[in-house]
Amino acid sequence: MTNIEYWIKSSQDDLDTAKKLFNTKKYHHALFFAHLALEKILKAVYVNKKNEASPPIHDLIRLAEKSDLQLSEESRLQLVEISTFNVAARYDDYKFKFYKKATREYATKWMDISEKLINEFRRKI
Numbered sequence: 499m500t501n502i503e504y505w506i507k508s509s510q511d512d513l514d515t516a517k518k519l520f521n522t523k524k525y526h527h528a529l530f531f532a533h534l535a536l537e538k539i540l541k542a543v544y545v546n547k548k549n550e551a552s553p554p555i556h557d558l559i560r561l562a563e564k565s566d567l568q569l570s571e572e573s574r575l576q577l578v579e580i581s582t583f584n585v586a587a588r589y590d591d592y593k594f595k596f597y598k599k600a601t602r603e604y605a606t607k608w609m610d611i612s613e614k615l616i617n618e619f620r621r622k623i
Contacts (some may be wrong), residue, residue, distance in 0.1 A: 501551065502623065505542035509535045513616060516609065525605035526597045532612035533558070533583040539619045540565060546623045556584050567622065576611050583608075 499507070516531035533556075540561040541552035547565055555561060558577040562569055569577070583596075 501545045502542050505538045505545060505552070506620070506623070509538035509542065509616065509620075512538060513613065516612070520605060520609055523602070525602060526600040528605055529580075529583040529600055529608055529612075532609055533580050535616055536577075536580060536612055536619075537561065537584075539616050540567075543567065543619050543622050557581055567619070573615065573618075576615060580608065580612060580615075 512531045512535035516528045516535060519525075519528035519531060536558055537556055540558060544552045544561060544565040553561070553564060555564075558581045559569075559574065562577060
């Protein structure tokens with residue numbers, strides 16, 4: 499399996515996990531895995547474009563920029579918001595606030611946006 503295939507497969511697995519967590523009402527965890535799925539598809543884009551190992555970063559904007567992706571302002575703002583899911587789900591002081599923020603409505607919106615972005619980036623590979 500190539501590095502690109504690894505990142506794509508891993509992204510798909512994380513998106514599947516996000517959906518399962520969403521369906522069991524674990525919305526904050528679902529959004530964390532949606533972030534991971536996006537991070538990994540961006541790493542696949544990076545490896546495909548640069549023909550080198552992806553950088554060990556989690557910030558989605560930085561990954562997109564390093565991958566030379568041209569983002570619309572809307573996509574840029576969406577990635578900024580989704581990048582917060584990584585920090586919010588990992589650290590206890592952010593976790594409680596994020597848990598309260600991650601309602602069904604909020605999670606539905608951001609799961610849909612995440613999947614749309616994943617599909618958009620996948621088409622660039």
